[in-house]
Amino acid sequence: MKILKIRKLICASLSLMMAASFFGCGSKSKGSADAVKNVTFPLKKQATLKMLTSAPSISTQKPNERLIFQRLEKATNVHIDWTCYTDDQYGDKKNLVLSKKESLPDVVFNAGMGNYDLLRYAKQKVIVPVDDMVKNYMPNYSKILKENPHYKKMITAPDGHMYSFAWIEELGSGKEAIQAVGNIPWINKKWIDELGLKMPETTDDLVNVLKAFKEKQPGGKKDIIPMSFISNNGDQDPGSLLGAFGLGDNADHYVVTNDKKVKYTTTQDGYKEGIKWLHSIQQQGLIDKEAFTQKWDTYVSKGKNDRYGLFFTWDKANVAGNPDDYVALPALKGPDGNKNVTRSNGYGLDVGRCVVTSANKNLELTAKWIDKLYEPLQSVQDNWGTYDDKNHQNIFELTKDNTLKHLPLDKTSPWEARANQCVNGPLAVLNSYYGKYTTCPDDAKERLDILHKTYVKDMKAEYNYPIILMSSEDIQSFNQYETAVKSFTERKKSEWILNGGIDKEWDAYLKQMNGFGLDKILKIKQKYLDSYFAK
Numbered sequence: 181m182k183i184l185k186i187r188k189l190i191c192a193s194l195s196l197m198m199a200a201s202f203f204g205c206g207s208k209s210k211g212s213a214d215a216v217k218n219v220t221f222p223l224k225k226q227a228t229l230k231m232l233t234s235a236p237s238i239s240t241q242k243p244n245e246r247l248i249f250q251r252l253e254k255a256t257n258v259h260i261d262w263t264c265y266t267d268d269q270y271g272d273k274k275n276l277v278l279s280k281k282e283s284l285p286d287v288v289f290n291a292g293m294g295n296y297d298l299l300r301y302a303k304q305k306v307i308v309p310v311d312d313m314v315k316n317y318m319p320n321y322s323k324i325l326k327e328n329p330h331y332k333k334m335i336t337a338p339d340g341h342m343y344s345f346a347w348i349e350e351l352g353s354g355k356e357a358i359q360a361v362g363n364i365p366w367i368n369k370k371w372i373d374e375l376g377l378k379m380p381e382t383t384d385d386l387v388n389v390l391k392a393f394k395e396k397q398p399g400g401k402k403d404i405i406p407m408s409f410i411s412n413n414g415d416q417d418p419g420s421l422l423g424a425f426g427l428g429d430n431a432d433h434y435v436v437t438n439d440k441k442v443k444y445t446t447t448q449d450g451y452k453e454g455i456k457w458l459h460s461i462q463q464q465g466l467i468d469k470e471a472f473t474q475k476w477d478t479y480v481s482k483g484k485n486d487r488y489g490l491f492f493t494w495d496k497a498n499v500a501g502n503p504d505d506y507v508a509l510p511a512l513k514g515p516d517g518n519k520n521v522t523r524s525n526g527y528g529l530d531v532g533r534c535v536v537t538s539a540n541k542n543l544e545l546t547a548k549w550i551d552k553l554y555e556p557l558q559s560v561q562d563n564w565g566t567y568d569d570k571n572h573q574n575i576f577e578l579t580k581d582n583t584l585k586h587l588p589l590d591k592t593s594p595w596e597a598r599a600n601q602c603v604n605g606p607l608a609v610l611n612s613y614y615g616k617y618t619t620c621p622d623d624a625k626e627r628l629d630i631l632h633k634t635y636v637k638d639m640k641a642e643y644n645y646p647i648i649l650m651s652s653e654d655i656q657s658f659n660q661y662e663t664a665v666k667s668f669t670e671r672k673k674s675e676w677i678l679n680g681g682i683d684k685e686w687d688a689y690l691k692q693m694n695g696f697g698l699d700k701i702l703k704i705k706q707k708y709l710d711s712y713f714a715k
Contacts, residue, residue: 216545219317221552223257227545230261232277233289234270236599241266247569248561248603258549278306284539287546289605291344293532296659298343299652307535309341310547317547320554321345324608333715334647335531344535345550345606349528349563351624353611355639358627359526362415362431366496368489370505371398382513383424383457386490390466393489407461407490408468410479411677412670415494418458419445420522423638424514425457426450428522433669434705435522436643440713442705445522446669447693452686453514458677472674495623497593508630511638521638525645534606550606556617559608560584564621565601572600576618584618594623648708658704661697668696 216227235241243249243262253259263285265273274288278301293301301307314321325332335346351358372379372389375398380386390406397404410416419429422445427435429445436442445451461467470478483491483499490509497503513519540546553562561567565575567584575598576584589597614620620628650658672689676682682689 215542219545219548221256221258221548222254226257226259227542228259228261229287229540229542229546229549230263230285231287231289232263232274232285233605234267234274234292235264237266237268238596239599243603246601246603247571248566248601251566252549252552252558256549256552258545278537281306281538284537286537286540286542287550288535288537291532291535292530293344293535295531295649295655296652298532298535298649299337299655301535302337302341302343303652305538307343308538308540309343310345310536311342313536313543313547314342317544318551318554320551321608324348324554324610328610330646331529333712334527334529335649337649338651344532346608347530347533347604347606348608348610350609350611351528351620352628352631355523355636356628356632357526357528358624358631359528360523360631360639360644361420361521361635362494362524362526363417363420363492364415364494364496364630365418365420365490365492365509366488366500366506367509368393368398368505369507370502371489374398380509380512383421383515386421386509386512387461387464387466390461390489391464394466399486401487403485403487404489405468405482405487406466407471408479408482408488409471409492410474410476411472411674413476416476416479416492418492420492421458421512422451422454423520423522424512424518425454426514426518426520428520429454430522430524432525433666434525434645435641436645436709438640438642440643440709442645442702442709444693444698444702446673447690447698450518452682455673455676455682456680459680459682462677463680467677472678495627497623508634510634519638520640521635523639523641523644527647529647531647531649533604553606554608556610556613557582557584560613560618561601562603562605562607563609565598569601573597575601583616586619586621588622594621645705645709646712648712650704650708654704654708658701661701664696665693665698665701669693 216223233243235243240246241264243264244253244260249260263277270290271292274292277283277285278288284306298307302309314325331346331348335342335344337343352360367380367389369379371393375392375396377389377392378385380389393404393406407418409418414431417431419431422428427443427445427448427450429451433445434442435445458467468474480499482488484501486501486505488500491499493499496506500506511519511521534550536543536546552558561576561584564586567574567576567578573592574587577587579585609618672685
């Protein structure tokens with residue numbers, strides 16, 4: 181049965197209703213109408229749910245044009261009334277929608293909510309706990325959480341409730357998870373071979389290779405940039421090199437020692453020595469002059485013109501004009517023989533991917549529809565794309581044994597190909613699915629092979645910091661302190677690499693870091709890490 185749109189035209193309240201409306205001209209959204217009970221798919225009579233989502237700007241902004249959603253509607257007889265915004269506009273638009281309780285959708289499909297947002301909106305009764313929905317109506321999701329209790333720990337708030345449905349993508353695990361190292365250093369092997377050099381094994385070796393790139397101009401190129409990066413830009417930052425000096429560094433600067441203690445990387449003595457070493461490279465003119473100011477487009481433009489001897493990023497194909505010229509630089513030995521690959525704190529987990537609002541009067545229907553997204557074959561398609569799409573490049577071939585086989589992407593970038601078909605949202609792709617329900621994507625397999633062969637053996641840390649939901653009070657304090665601490669430490673890093681002076685300023689810097697609240701941050705982080713391991 182189609183959704184009923186009821187208009188109550190009462191003159192005294194007309195202006196108020198118009199001001200409050202968002203989904204539809206002058207109509208007051210009441211979420212889903214006519215609650216459906218004892219749901220079995222496909223429904224005998226069509227029902228409608230209202231959902232808010234986002235999509236890449238290069239793809240359709242009409243979700244029901246996507247083949248995946250068309251198949252879902254046919255299988256369930258549930259029509260989704262979408263409101264969709266492009267990714268670049270979505271944050272502001274979503275906040276506006278959620279600020280108006282009288283016109284909420286039933287579901288925020290790509291919610292993108294972190295710890296603070298989940299607890300804030302729950303306290304405001306904008307979103308609802310989903311524990312009962314999971315328990316009573318979601319066998320697929322319940323099974324995943326039961327068999328993977330570490331995920332349930334990560335998505336459960338301190339008050340014992342779950343407030344969202346997660347996105348899970350496993351590609352490897354532990355030290356061999358695809359997220360274990362983000363900012364891989366890619367070195368120009370073609371130039372190394374042309375100049376008759378050896379692959380660097382120490383920090384001194386690397387400096388000598390970079391100097392050779394600059395002075396001998398391999399390939400006859402006169403505009404060579406021996407080393408480039410984007411300072412403090414996640415996967416484009418050179419922090420992965422600092423493992424030669426101790427604990428190293430990563431994007432959020434937290435590491436967990438093997439005795440389960442939280443450390444902040446940028447206050448360690450080894451970090452100081454590593455920054456001094458990077459400054460010495462800067463003094464020799466071996467670092468891109470724009471490394472501290474450039475944006476992504478500029479970084480890529482120079483890379484596509486094959487100017488880099490060494491650069492940092494997740495996937496070399498995103499930057500290099502000739503990716504085959506580059507290989508992953510192995511971990512280097514530092515002056516004292518130290519060799520370490522710092523693990524990132526990245527997980528294939530987005531806790532707040534999908535939420536249900538307080539306007540939703542059709543919780544059973546919603547839960548069972550979302551639970552279909554956790555079916556293995558459905559999740560694989562939601563995450564990457566689908567098959568037999570006559571309008572877009574297909575990601576998969578559906579084989580005779582009902583397995584989704586990844587098709588070659590040829591020269592299309594993985595992101596561009598997948599953006600036209602995938603729907604994201606709540607899903608789970610587990611390691612156990614590969615070889616059973618789907619094949620591993622070629623680009624992911626290549627990266628996993630690099631991690632396994634090049635980096636895992638030099639990862640000293642047995643743990644990284646898990647995703648943990650903090651209490652409202654703790655997350656507010658944490659965010660307040662971390663904003664000041666992270667901004668200060670990253671500014672000083674760039675200054676020290678450029679201008680030097682870290683030895684002279686070190687003691688005052690450490691004092692200022694605690695002045696901004698680093699000691700309080702670490703206390704909070706340690707409390708939750710202890711609790712995580714205790715469970």
